[in-house]
Amino acid sequence: MxxxxxxxxxxxxxxxxxxxxxxxxxxxxxxxxxxxxxxxxxxxxxxxxxxxxxxxxxxxxxxxxxxxxxxxxxxxxxxxxxxxxxxxxxxxxxxxxxxxxxxxxxxxxxxxxxxxxxxxxxxxxxxxxxxxxxxxxxxxxxxxxxxxxxxxxxLQPEKTLQKYLPAQRSRQDMPDKPHWQQWLSQVLHPDALKTIPKVVLSRRSALTFSEPLEPWSLLASWQSATPACFHIGFQFSPESCFIASSPERLYRRQDRALSSEALAGSMPRTGEPEQDAELAELLLQDGKNRLENRFVHTDILTRLDGLADTAVVSEARILPLRHIQHIKREIEATLRPDTSDWQLLKNLHPTPAVGGSPRRKALAQIRALEQHQRGWYAGACGFISEDVSEFTVAIRSGLWHDNQLYLYTGAGILNGSDADAEWQELDTKLNSMLGVWHD
Structure with a gap:
């Protein structure tokens, strides 16, 4: 070399x-x-x-x-x-x-x-x-x-990434659908909604394969399938590797200029342009999805108070991905000179898009209900330097161990949510990651 x-x-x-x-x-x-x-x-x-x-x-x-x-x-x-x-x-x-x-x-x-x-x-x-x-x-x-x-x-020369992916042997969801329905009956109870109007609940799908999976080849496959996303991988030892192809930015800071976004509210895509355009318009007009997005951008603007001199939010638009589309509002701010990245992380993470609102009560509810550890799923992943820092919210992500892959998906639960529809949203998001096996 x-x-x-x-x-x-x-x-x-x-x-x-x-x-x-x-x-x-x-x-x-x-x-x-x-x-x-x-x-x-x-x-x-x-x-x-x-x-x-x-x-x-x-x-x-x-x-x-x-x-x-x-x-x-x-x-x-x-x-x-x-x-x-x-x-x-x-x-x-x-x-x-x-x-x-x-x-x-x-x-x-x-x-x-x-x-x-x-x-x-x-x-x-x-x-x-x-x-x-x-x-x-x-x-x-x-x-x-x-x-x-x-x-x-x-240092070694680069290797060719394998395109072959082993056969999937089994899948186990935590929670399963009956437990998911029980969770939603609790969080959608009118008394619960009065104190926690939105909570994001997640599912861990444990996939077992016929032979060891190669995580970097899998990430490259995700990257090819989802070009409009952040692509990240963290491997601290030979035993495990965390990968994600996330559509969501937490923030990017260039000196004092900050860019963030509210990405919440989802609708599947079919691959047919006319039908996808109709679904996009339905998404923009849907009251439940608009409310879900409003929780996020309002929370971000509130949390920037005291850290930024100015902050503005854009009109809602559609972010189209391969299998799913989201409502997105961009937020631009000018930070105060003494604002640090740690203050930004502490204030902005986790957003209501992956946690809920109000944050403290939503986190307490997640801890009480979810039996799996989220770990770095929906975490803040990126880099920090004095002049430029950038973080993505690590959704559409998986944790690899040998021949097992844990895939994580989540859905925002608020007034108007339906247990079956939210379970289907989890499957839509999971299929966007599993699509590399079938496309």
Whole structure:
């Protein structure tokens, strides 16, 4: 690998005695698939991020530094520009309910986990660069140089992603449909709706396959099938990998300019343009779906109060995906100079689109009803740097273990919801992920 050799040469030419703080070495690199390159590497963690607009793509390896306490994220804002010329970028995520313990199949991920990677493969527009990061503290110079050399020498050429997907043997839903109907009879009781007008309930579908599944190939299949989504993957160890193809942005911050959105309210798509246009119009006019979206954009605007100088919301429009369409309202804000990413995450996550309203009571109801752990499903996943940060809400997601895949779907329950219709919405969302087996 020519790029690997060039970075090793740059590393050897660094005047060791003069290094301090964050240092970034970079060189151009030709690569066909960033996911294929990531799959080939022996280093962990392995993290992938592809923006919905498709102009920003990152594949990263290793960890120089890890943050596992959400309160530590506040220290990533307000840093001076390093001598490297660009700010360090921390990749990671917050669990959906990050104030609660995370265990079991989510043990690798925790309530919060962000890493400053050793290696980054970055594509922005038509340019792709291989990057090696170093962080010097005045006493670790030789250790950092040795660690960087070790990581670079282990890099492997990209692999071809397999298109074959093993046969599905079984599926088990938690909750099953009778328990789902029981849940909805509770949350739709008039007395319950008075205190919690909206709660988002989720289902975990455990799929078992005839042989081990390859999560990075699956993510690439999802990416091909759903180009208008964020595509992310987090693998902290060989045992498990979390992947998602999410249509929903939590926020993007470029200096003080913030973009967020309310994505709530759903209707299937048929693939027939005229029928889909009719369904889209029905969705925009449907009172239950409009109310569901209003809960979200009103909550976001309220939570930006005190963090932003100005905030405006757009008119409702349709976001069409392959199998489903959503009501979407865009929110643009100008942040106050002292607003940090941790304040944004703490205030905005989880939104009513994945939790409910009011937040505290909805979360308490979710904890009381759901028997499965959401973990990073519906969590906030992305990256933080001083100048640019971006997060997606990790819906349409799955957690992989060997020959098992847990797929997660959710539905907003509020006045006017019907148990059978909401169960069908869960299946529609699940089929949008399972479609790679059948299309």
């Amino acid at each position: 020519l790029a690997q050799t060039r970075l090793l040469e740059q590393l050897d030419s660094l005047p060791a005695a003069e290094q301090h703080g964050f240092v970034r070495l970079r060189t151009a690199m030709d690569v066909t698939s960033l996911i294929g390159w990531l799959k080939a590497q022996p280093l962990f963690p392995r993290i992938y991020w592809h923006a919905r607009e498709r102009d920003r793509e990152f594949a990263v390896l290793g960890a120089i530094r890890e943050l596992t306490d959400p309160a530590q994220l506040s220290a990533l804002t307000g840093q001076p520009r390093p001598s490297a010329g660009s700010y360090p970028r921390y990749y990671g995520g917050l669990a959906f309910d990050y104030q609660q313990p995370v265990n079991g199949e989510w043990q690798d991920f925790g309530q919060c986990r962000f890493v400053l990677p050793r290696i980054e493969l970055i594509r922005q527009g038509n340019q792709t660069e291989l990057v090696c990061n170093l962080l010097f503290d005045g006493q670790n110079t030789q250790q950092e140089l040795a660690a960087a050399r070790s990581a670079l020498t282990q």
